[in-house]
Amino acid sequence: MKDFNYHSAKDSKEASKLASSSSAFLAGGMTTIPSMKLGLATYKDLIDIKNIKKLSGIKVSGKSVTIGAATKHVEVSNSKDVKKAIPSLSSLAEGIGDPQVRNRGTIGGSIANNDPSADYPSACIALNATIHTNERKIESAKFFKGMFETALKKGELIEAIEFQIPEKSSYQKHPNPASRYAIVGVYVAKHKGDVNVAVTGAKSCVYNDKEMSKALSGNFSSSSIDGMDLDSSEMNTDMHASAEFRASLVVTQAKKAVDAC
Amino acid sequence: MIKSYRVRILIKGEIMGKISLEVNGRKVEKEASDNTLLSTFLREHLQLTGTHIGCDTSQCGACVVHVDGNSLKSCTALAADVNGSKVTTIEGLETNGKMHPMQEAFKKLHGLQCGFCTPGMVMSAVDLLQKNKKPSDTEIRDWLEGNICRCTGYQNIVAAVKEAATKM
Ligand SMILES: Cc1cc2nc3c(=O)[nH]c(=O)nc-3n(C[C@H](O)[C@H](O)[C@H](O)COP(=O)(O)OP(=O)(O)OC[C@H]3O[C@@H](n4cnc5c(N)ncnc54)[C@H](O)[C@@H]3O)c2cc1C
Ligand code: FES
Ligand code: FES
Numbered sequence: 001m002k003d004f005n006y007h008s009a010k011d012s013k014e015a016s017k018l019a020s021s022s023s024a025f026l027a028g029g030m031t032t033i034p035s036m037k038l039g040l041a042t043y044k045d046l047i048d049i050k051n052i053k054k055l056s057g058i059k060v061s062g063k064s065v066t067i068g069a070a071t072k073h074v075e076v077s078n079s080k081d082v083k084k085a086i087p088s089l090s091s092l093a094e095g096i097g098d099p100q101v102r103n104r105g106t107i108g109g110s111i112a113n114n115d116p117s118a119d120y121p122s123a124c125i126a127l128n129a130t131i132h133t134n135e136r137k138i139e140s141a142k143f144f145k146g147m148f149e150t151a152l153k154k155g156e157l158i159e160a161i162e163f164q165i166p167e168k169s170s171y172q173k174h175p176n177p178a179s180r181y182a183i184v185g186v187y188v189a190k191h192k193g194d195v196n197v198a199v200t201g202a203k204s205c206v207y208n209d210k211e212m213s214k215a216l217s218g219n220f221s222s223s224s225i226d227g228m229d230l231d232s233s234e235m236n237t238d239m240h241a242s243a244e245f246r247a248s249l250v251v252t253q254a255k256k257a258v259d260a261c
Numbered sequence: 262m263i264k265s266y267r268v269r270i271l272i273k274g275e276i277m278g279k280i281s282l283e284v285n286g287r288k289v290e291k292e293a294s295d296n297t298l299l300s301t302f303l304r305e306h307l308q309l310t311g312t313h314i315g316c317d318t319s320q321c322g323a324c325v326v327h328v329d330g331n332s333l334k335s336c337t338a339l340a341a342d343v344n345g346s347k348v349t350t351i352e353g354l355e356t357n358g359k360m361h362p363m364q365e366a367f368k369k370l371h372g373l374q375c376g377f378c379t380p381g382m383v384m385s386a387v388d389l390l391q392k393n394k395k396p397s398d399t400e401i402r403d404w405l406e407g408n409i410c411r412c413t414g415y416q417n418i419v420a421a422v423k424e425a426a427t428k429m
Contacts, residue, residue, distance in 0.1 A: 005269075005276055006295035006341040026342065033298075033337045034319045046295075048342055098407025100325060100334045100385070179320065180406065 001036050008048040012055070012134045012157050018047045019155030025049050027070055027109035030101050055108070055159060060085050063165055066132075069108025069158040074099070076107065086127065088169040088187070092119050095173060097180050108158040111143070114150050114205065116236070117181040119173065121206040125198035126171075126187035127163040134159055147204040166191050170260040172253040173201075176240055183241050184249040188257035190220055197254055202235050202246045212254055222255040269295070280340045284309070285353030293340050300324045302340035303350055311351040311380050315409070322408035325381035325388075326350045332388035334407070351380035354387070362428040363387050363421070372421035374412035382408045386422045390429050396422070 009015035023045035024032055035041040055070035060081045076093035083090045110120040124140040131138040134157045143151050166189040173185035182201035189196045195216040197209040215224045232247035269278035277292045291306045303309045315323035324336040327349040354361035363383050373379045389404040401422045
């Protein structure tokens, strides 16, 4: 691993002041460290944000669940408050990687990284999340821009993610058997007005499937999306699954999610 | 846990700083560069080579150790980042020359063949039993998701963890 400076920031202000075009924040390190080891990324400075108290913790109000950016996956999956307010979110966290990844990896790191197969981005889209940064609030629909790309500016720090509590919801992932990343994951959430069907793993970036959302908003039953023929032209093909298989999996996982709601 | 403040100096072009840890009950302090992984610190600075390195992608789990009571992959944590913590490695499991019940169970039930994955497997399994005293087969398999063994086929590992659960 190339040499770098390690800094531990005591608050958000210090963290963003230390940030530059050649730095990265260090949260769980579960993405940053392997990519640096493999030479896929190099940084002059790593700014550890784990010791910033304000970035960790879970708050539940009547309408929303707010999770600090440096909150670990294990904390979300073990939280009684999350389990009660949005059970699907706690089971999503429980399904990420393995126990050691969950003991270190954080929600902020996961969404900042925006891996096309990551789990949390789908929760953000399905649960109309607002991303709170040290500078502004960003709606999820405008946050996830493309493969590993977000609306974050250089040095902008995510402080918390605020999820809207739905009436019903379920996340169903078809995991890669080795890494547990989603080959396809579908997060269905029924809110008062409408239904979101957030899909991860299928395309280069998480998205809300408008066709299924519309059908389910009309009739919230898996029969209303049964046999739907989704366009596979923009879907991923790799050694795990072809685009056509992914298109069919999206429908299967969405139906499972609706049935589990 | 209050992380100790690290003063850093430049030695031979590398940014070095002091790492203070409690490893297997013993206080250690060594200079290490900022880019030193915890696994490298354990293996190369402290000669604790029981912690193994089996991959570059944080997937195999051969490097699992406990930091402040929880298991983590030491190949995916910086020594600087766990500065001030308590670390337990496979070498720290025995008491007065007697193997830990998990080690005994792996030995008795042939939970290993080449032994490469074993330190991480054992450390991970010990953490499981700290959190869940009587895990089912499925819970054991789920928990060991991040530990890869290319020899045993896992059956005897699961049996060993169940046996250890009756002894711990
Ligand atoms: C073996 C393995 C299996 C995995 N399986 C899964 C899986 O099944 N599903 C899944 O979703 N993920 C999986 N992951 C990824 C895991 O969830 C990571 O923890 C996560 O993607 C990154 O979070 P982190 O806290 O480790 O971030 P880091 O690696 O510390 O940081 C990642 C990036 O995010 C930026 N960043 C971090 N925090 C912030 C912040 N607060 N504000 C702005 N930018 C920030 C950093 O600058 C960096 O660029 C897996 C990882 C491994 C190693
Ligand atoms: S060496 Fe493979 S996970 Fe750490
Ligand atoms: S015993 Fe050889 S890898 Fe597990």
